[in-house]
Amino acid sequence: MKSKSSSQLSRRAVFAGVGTAGAVAAVSSALPLVKPQAPVAAAPAKPAPERGGGYTLSEHVQRYYKTTRI
Structure with a gap:
């Protein structure tokens, strides 16, 4: 005969497992929707003055100078 505490513990374990499986399924279904971003190309550098x-x-x-005016 099983004690009452061991049957409650197994129910808790089952519900925890079901909850975890549901969370994993939700996350895994959302992952394919995420698209990796393409790297941004850097602007070409100006040549150094002679x-x-x-x-x-x-x-x-010029924007900086406008912010320093009183």
Whole structure:
């Protein structure tokens, strides 16, 4: 004759197993929907200036100057 606590324990184990299997099935069905992203190509680098320096008034620099105005 089985004791009452051992039958409750086995029911808990069954329900835990069913819950885990359901979660695994849900995750595995969602995985094929995820598409890997293609790597973003880097912009070609500008050639270095012949006489050194290299400062250019780019759009980024102009935006910075606009933010520093009072």
